[in-house]
Amino acid sequence: VPELPEVETIRRGLEPFVVGRRIERAAIHDARLTRPFDPAEVARQLQGERIAGLERRGKYLAVRFESGRVLLIHLRMTGNFRVSGRDPPDGPHDRAVLRLDNGSDVIYRDVRRFGTWLLVEPDELEPYLAERVGEEPLDDVFRTATLAARLAGRRAPIKAALLDQRTVAGMGNIYADEALWRARIHPLRPAGELERDELRRLHRALRDALRTGIARQGATLSNYVTPDGERGRMQEEFKVYGREGEPCPRCGTPIEKIRGAGRGTHYCPNCQAFPTSVRSEA
């Protein structure tokens, strides 16, 4: 499941291979990849573009071309990139191939075909992102106050609020669970009712979890590998995700799994206890 750390790892791995290169030929094999646009037409438009930079916004990869156009890629569940020479092409799940001007291929794979490619004009990028993606949690400007402002007045569970990309760009199910465990906050607490100290802990926790994820090159659960084919090692750091019934690393209480925000949600019922109504209002 590519979340911020996985997407950032992919970006870093791909960057040296593609920046400065020209797309000699593009082939898109999945009719759904560029919906609602015709994949053959998108492929034609990609041909000849020279790549000026590879950026990340939340879970989006943005391939910036010298022309100013941008290819906005979302990997969703199983999208992934490989570079040729390190892995045989024409795998059963190869959905697109970009042939570069140095003869190498950038291969896009996506088992479940949830991923999307959207080619946008220069003036379309920011408006598109603005209504979908909030602040980058690892930027210096993302302070506790930033997080607090995004959560203020919200009655949705904190788990659901964290998964909202406008709250924390790039947050996903795994890192949300890990961050809430680190902050010792119950996933179903109403987001707007978190105390000042809890917000401080959560701010620190989610940044720590995401930074650790990047340092470990992401988490490999099934499909995900870096563009070099390396497995991530973040799964070895999981404290709660996928550990239902196992002892909490902090207190030994068995980890519980519930349904939160429509997603599997793992937490320690002792460390992350729901506060026993401290509220004094009747």
Next chain:
DNA sequence: CTTTTTCCCTGGACGC
């Protein structure tokens, strides 16, 4: 407006 639910998609795990 906010929040919740449904849907898309496939392969792996599991029960019989």
Next chain:
DNA sequence: TGCGTCCAGGGAAAAA
């Protein structure tokens, strides 16, 4: 072995 069923979940869209 093989078949049916369930599950994983990011985000768009629909429903509440």
